[in-house]
Amino acid sequence: MSTIITPDLLREWRHEFHSHPETAFEEQRTSARIAEILAARGIEMVTGLGGGTGVVAWVDGLRGSGSAIGLRADIDALDVTEANHFAHASRTPGKMHACGHDGHTTMLLGAAYALTENPDFAGRVYFIFQPAEENEGGGRVMVEEGLFERFPMEAVYGVHNWPGLEVGEAAVHDSAVMAAFDVFTVKLSGYGCHAAMPHLGKDVVLAACQLVNQLQGIVSRETPAHQTAVMSVTQFHAGDAYNVMPETVELCGTVRCFDAELRDQLEERFRQAVASMATFHGLEASIDYQSRYPATFNTPEHASRCADVLESMPGIHRVRRDLPPSMASEDFAFMLQQRPGAYIWLGNGKDSAALHNPHYDFNDELAPIGVGYWTALVRTLLG
Template sequence: MTTVTPDLLREWRHAFHRQPETAFEEHRTSARIIEILSEAGIEMVTGLGGGTGVVAWVDGRHDGDGAIGLRADIDALDVNEASDAPHASRIPGKMHACGHDGHTTMLLGAACCLAQSPDFAGRVYFIFQPAEENEGGGRVMVKEGLFERFPMQAVYGVHNWPGLPVGEAAVHDTTVMAAFDVFRLTLTGHGCHAAMPHLGKDVVLAACQLVNQLQGIVSRETPAHQTAVMSVTQFHAGDAYNVMPEAVELCGTVRCFDPELRQRLEARFKQAIEATATFHGLSADIDYQSRYPATFNSPDHAQRCADVLTALPDIRQVHRDLPPSMASEDFAFMLQQRPGAYIWLGNGENSAALHNPHYDFNDELSPLGVAYWCALVRTLLGQS
């Protein structure tokens, strides 16, 4: 059996951090997860979620037919790490900039602890999910039949939260994270010499106007009580000082919470592009993709999580009134299928932001995460 200690958790986490792997490429990460679970004598199914996902389970020593799922994301990001830490990424251009190395470590620790002391009734599933960042590994696992193959009544998730002190947590009754859409737009006109712009169709001018116009859809058409964000994050055009380019490409994201608003924003986005393109005599090619739904907790399950956190001796405060985040989370696909809750655990007041090249998961958080998972299981799957 594996004895879980803070030093062992740190060792696991640093090893994951040194070898980050991005969406659906988490082969080394998956292999290490399998190795740790195997050493603890835990049963599992591998090769899920496009090939790198793992679902393991532990049965309680007491009779019971209840079952819950605990989920951790395992993928990294395409970010160059700006750190001189001994455990810094050894893979150029990739790093664990969102703390999934820590999430994986906490769930592995909980699995090993519960396998060693299965003082509960029923079964707990441990879901190690690939490709949370942008590519929807949670959606893939659901489509593959996650909840049919591994029947569970509820499912739970955790994310570390920079700015919130270690020892504090946040639990939302309903809305936690925003829906996530992406777009790629190409405007095509007619290139010409920059000294004679009247001979061409200026895609740069049109694109600049469009970036400003799109903000009006949020600031002037979206009701003030409904939150939305529309951000152009990429602008690609031209190769020379004296050439008006033939085409420009814009990319970005749209986020909100309300499903009806989400549809309206997409419709108005496309109308604005068509109108701008027509006015400037351009053609427009729009690729608009709805990626993740908004993440909503079930209020009663959120309350159970809050009660468990409040009872933990190392949790000083459980926030129930923090605003939801405009970031997104594909755990939403699992919460569409089963009730449950997604909570935040503080990563430290001085932590760099998520997706920042200076970010690092706080190792002080790992034992707290393990304690939370174990307490949640023993509370929800008490002796029957």
């Protein structure tokens, strides 16, 4: 560990970020604080990226010219009301760092400091502080703004903390890591009536209930058993009285899978299921189906090199290569579509609350390990 980057300093930074969560494209305070910390070490940077709150900084090695790589951390929080009551709990009502991006930001800042203190490598390291990972695709925005043209790099790497893995454990996938992410909103419109006389109306609630069941068959009976997919209805909005059959119902949810062809097939069958159910019940249907994030795939060669680095680190006692990919999603996928690289998981603790849970907190014991991983990766790849 660096002499200037101590566990106490990392904890101080992390707790400050945790106390002041900001959600997608609103990370003004977070971005400004990142820039302030970087400037204190004289690190060059560009701010105002990725819709206005992204930051890219860089450090050049003392061994002369060489390759350039990118290290990425997400900086945004979630619309979650925190249930923790410790001193560094969220001070912003309804917003919380429930996914550990406060820790990811801290680890990358620590790595930037450590590498300026001892830049024993060749080439350049870019530190990418990306906004709006949660749902809004800040990674896509940074790519579309010309991230890789403005900051040329041969490869890009990411890290996420992972509850359920012990601190000191890591997981590396050779290929698929996180699923593709689509969302949908379906509105069914019928004819409202008195609940005692349903024959006088067109029942949108009955149709919606049948539709929820029908959609599950697309995955359980039409998706090949060797492929993984999830289709979940997560919202159901209808009616506001005991004795009135509502005129409209709205369903919302998400679809996840890894295979691009299957992704298109699921959308097609979803639209067919909605249309046929609406026709059967004599309803009008509207569909808003949005493809959000592609699946996240590691480049096998780069994943292997990351695993080798982890296996040689003193803070890591186990590197898992056998874990299945997650059906959660990650907009780092947009960066990996443009450049080779790898996205790994670092254990946040066996007893850690789940990601996106109001009781979650990033484990401060992980921060020095994350800094160590980033610096060891740089010195291995660029050394």
